[in-house]
Amino acid sequence: MPVFYDTHAHLDYDDYRADFADVLARARNAGIVRIVAIATDFNSSRRALALAEAYDMIYAAVGWHPGNAHAAPADLRAELRQLARHPKAVAIGECGLDYYRLPSSRGGSADEDAACRRKQAEIFQQQLEVASETGLNCVIHQRSSFEDTLAQIQPFANRTRGVFHCFGESVARLRQILDLGWLVSFTGIITFKNGQNIRDAVAASPLDKFMLETDCPYLAPAPFRGKRGEPAYVKEISETVAQVKGCSLDELSAATCRTARQFFPKLA
Numbered sequence: 001m002p003v004f005y006d007t008h009a010h011l012d013y014d015d016y017r018a019d020f021a022d023v024l025a026r027a028r029n030a031g032i033v034r035i036v037a038i039a040t041d042f043n044s045s046r047r048a049l050a051l052a053e054a055y056d057m058i059y060a061a062v063g064w065h066p067g068n069a070h071a072a073p074a075d076l077r078a079e080l081r082q083l084a085r086h087p088k089a090v091a092i093g094e095c096g097l098d099y100y101r102l103p104s105s106r107g108g109s110a111d112e113d114a115a116c117r118r119k120q121a122e123i124f125q126q127q128l129e130v131a132s133e134t135g136l137n138c139v140i141h142q143r144s145s146f147e148d149t150l151a152q153i154q155p156f157a158n159r160t161r162g163v164f165h166c167f168g169e170s171v172a173r174l175r176q177i178l179d180l181g182w183l184v185s186f187t188g189i190i191t192f193k194n195g196q197n198i199r200d201a202v203a204a205s206p207l208d209k210f211m212l213e214t215d216c217p218y219l220a221p222a223p224f225r226g227k228r229g230e231p232a233y234v235k236e237i238s239e240t241v242a243q244v245k246g247c248s249l250d251e252l253s254a255a256t257c258r259t260a261r262q263f264f265p266k267l268a
């Protein structure tokens, strides 16, 4: 059976508390042999590391999501360095910029939006710095903020690498990322009826420039769309990706697992 990795899963969420062992068993049965548990703040980072300590197949990314920027300390570098030292901390993230859910989307003012963007940029900058210092790569979240995200990573492009997770942008933007030597990863959106732009991006991505992920519990692929996602669903994602690439599942397995091992240096 071809094996795959889920390179982006929110395993620390309460969604999995009731049936965690079953979720992992279903992943194994589907051929998913590695899962990167992604953090959204420091508590989430510690939960992800605890899961990595408890289960061989789980690794952790440690970091602070831009959607939680308001709750971040002014300087998160010292604690992040500490977390990144863990032998199973394989990346910094998820980090980046999110202009989709600014305070104004919940009735806030333009000033609050500006302050939020500023705080997001500050903690993103700090995480890029820690990534370059520690030799870890970054898991990048961007939503409605592509130009600013690209501008902010530019000075770091040769000091660290990143993966633009849940890639859903144009082929032109895909090329901008690949030109930096950075990567993208694709979720279950590729299976959606209205996901043709994602299938176009997959078609345009060389086989060694992308990874697979669920972003679970979000974005469960067809035929599970709308339900709670879980790592086992990388299987459905891989089948659609192989179809789009016109390659075998074995080729896709070899390429995406090799890319992930190179990108996450501590992934064994």
Ligand SMILES: [Zn+2]
Pocket: 008, 010, 038, 094, 215
């Ligand atoms: Zn995520």
